[in-house]
Amino acid sequence: MLVFLVIIGVSFAVMASRLTGFVEEYLYQQRIRQNSLSLERLATTVAPLFQSAASDAVNETISQSAGEMGGRLIVVDQDGKIQFDSFSTLLGTRLQLREVTDVIAGSENSSWGVHTLQAGEEVADLIPSDSGSYISCCAARLIGTRGSLGALVYLFPISDLMDSLSAVERQLLVIFGIVAVAAMAAALVFSHILTRPIQSLSTAIQKMGGGDLSQRAPVQGSYEFRRLAENYNRMAEQLENLDQSRNQFVSNASHELKTPMTTMKILLENMLYDPNMPSDIRMEFLQDMNHEIDRLTHIVSDLLTLTKTDHKMEMHLEDMDLSECMQETVHSLQPMAESRNQTLQMKVSPGVRITADPNKVPQIIYNLVENALKYSNDGGRVQVGLSVRDKNAVITVRDNGVGISKDDQAHVFERFYRVDKARSRETGGTGLGLSIVSQFVKLHHGEITLESTPGKGSIFRVLLPLKQEGLAS
Ligand SMILES: Nc1ncnc2c1ncn2[C@@H]1O[C@H](COP(=O)(O)OP(=O)(O)OP(=O)(O)O)[C@@H](O)[C@H]1O
Ligand SMILES: [Mg+2]
Structure with a gap:
């Protein structure tokens, strides 16, 4: 609101000063051009009378004209001395006004200017004080047959002009006041409309800070606010x-x-x-x-x-022989298969090397093969394979066990999820094995998929990138 007000105030001030300037100039021009013209005309009448020293005629002319024009008319000679004065008080004195010297000494035929009446100033005596504080002075050259004779000076109050100007200024001030109040009201309304979405968002954040995570912000306002609210809501949901x-x-x-x-x-x-x-x-x-x-x-x-794993525990990446690691891990599970009369077969391409954490990879293989054995009946068959496809090592663990239904397939990687709780308890499972596997695979930027038919068996497939350039060890 403050910024709004300052902008309006500054532009208004600039505009007002320009406007009063224009008005002032226009009024001056109007008045002074008119008076200069009359004065120049009068000068042509006065000049021959002045040259022929017809004092009475000059006096009569200037007194009469001064009465008509509403000011003071003075005739000065070439030396600047007052020879005739419609007020008859300054005769014989010197009139030292810029306009007069301009005309007498310079080449201009006429000149004008505005003076402020202040006590002690020379112009102060020129016009009665109740006429106002501004006077205008016009001087016109008196041209005789042998050149310049002096100047005809016209002094007149211009307080009315200044009054009109201050009236314009006052009006502008009133308009500014009205505009400022209107602008403030508009700013209030707009800022309220603009900040409403922020307020509701901040209320939601406050409530969320208090522990209520179900808080959502209303999606409203301009595009940016809507996006902000949408992003906030998404974050709140997560x-x-x-x-x-x-x-x-x-x-x-x-x-x-x-x-x-x-x-x-x-x-x-x-x-x-x-x-x-x-x-x-x-x-x-x-x-x-x-x-x-x-x-x-x-x-x-x-x-x-x-x-x-949740805290992104450190990965110790090494170049490792996956084929060898698989053989060792599967081998360690051979006794378990034998005890259950199960066949554990292995088809491993030799020399498959990957960059991986050698502590985690065996656990991936162990958990998958252990599950395959655990969830197959006695006499079942588990086939483990390793091959290379594109830029990935592909580990396959296939069994002909109980299988997993479509509904359960979506959940087996969740923590503590067990399909058949009674059976898992028997086998000692807690439902954490596959979630560990999937976390480890993710840490290696790999992928795990599951295909299964209940009653027929399951195939778990793990893809591990051969080279992991993006991973820091
Ligand atoms: N090869 C499989 N065949 C059929 N069901 C399986 C197979 N592997 C996993 N499951 C099902 O998925 C569930 C989750 O497996 P997961 O390995 O996470 O846990 P678990 O084996 O029960 O316990 P543990 O934490 O000891 O591994 C199992 O309880 C089982 O029901
Ligand atoms: Mg398991």
């Missing part, structure tokens, strides 16, 4: 989703941790309250407890892995 998934994660994690704890507590209490428990049952209980502790350790280490 935050809300993040908050929800974090809550879900915490509640899932606590639940997962609570289950083995409860089991252990029951086992322990049984042993405590039954001191005469047969030793073989006691042993069995202890083994169960040991199993639960393993399970807890497994969950905690998986959770730690995931949290580290």
Whole structure:
């Protein structure tokens, strides 16, 4: 509003001063041209009378003309001395006004100017003081037969002219006042309209700061404000989703941790309250407890892995032999396959090298192959393959196990998601393995896909770029 007002004020001041300037000039020109013309005409009448020293005639002419014109008429000789005066008070004195000297000494035939009447100034005595504070002076050369005789000077008050000017100025001031008030009112209205979207956005942000993540800003106002509100809403939605998934994660994690704890507590209490428990049952209980502790350790280490990945834990990239890594990892799972009478086959192209973190890649392969074995029936067959396609290494893990339905396929990479909870519990799964796999693949700028038919089996495919120029180690 202030800026608005300053701009209007400055432009108005410039305009007003230009306008009064124009008016002033116009009024002066009008009045003075008229008076100069009359004076020059009068000078041609007075000149022969003055030359022939017809004093009475000169006096009569100037007195009469002064009465008609409404001012004072004075005749000065070539020396500037006053010879005739319509007021008859300054006879014999010298009239030292610029206009007079201009005409007598210079080449101009007429000259004019404006003087301010101030006490002590020479012009102060020229016109009665109640005539106002401005006077105009016109001088016209008196030309005789032998050249210049002196000058006819006409002094007249121009206060009326100055009054009109100050009236114009006053009017301009009033107009400025009205315009300023109108501009302020307009600025108020506009700034209110302009800032309304910001206000609603800031209210939404304030509420969000207070913990209410469901706050959305109304999309309104100009294009920029609409975009701002849209971006804010998008961000709010992401935050809300993040908050929800974090809550879900915490509640899932606590639940997962609570289950083995409860089991252990029951086992322990049984042993405590039954001191005469047969030793073989006691042993069995202890083994169960040991199993639960393993399970807890497994969950905690998986959770730690995931949290580290969330915080973009450091990647230690190295040039590594993926073929060798795959052979070793699959080999370590051979006993598990054998114990379940499953065949674990491998078809690995030799010498496939990638730039990757050698601690993470084996975990990707291990989790996928372990799942393939875990979720296949006894006697099942798991085929692991490695090939190169375009600029990617392609890891394939195929099984003929239980398979995953279309609905579940969309969720298996989520944390704690298990298709068949009862079965997973039996196999000791917590639903974290695939989310770790997918995080690791993402960290390597790779891609993971899943094809599966329930009852027939699943194929997990992982694409890892052979060279990872974009990754910092
Ligand atoms: N090859 C597969 N065949 C059928 N179902 C599978 C297969 N792999 C994963 N699943 C399903 O996806 C779910 C999630 O797998 P994920 O590896 O994340 O967890 P998990 O194996 O249950 O536990 P863990 O954290 O110990 O790996 C599994 O519980 C299982 O239901
Ligand atoms: Mg798993």
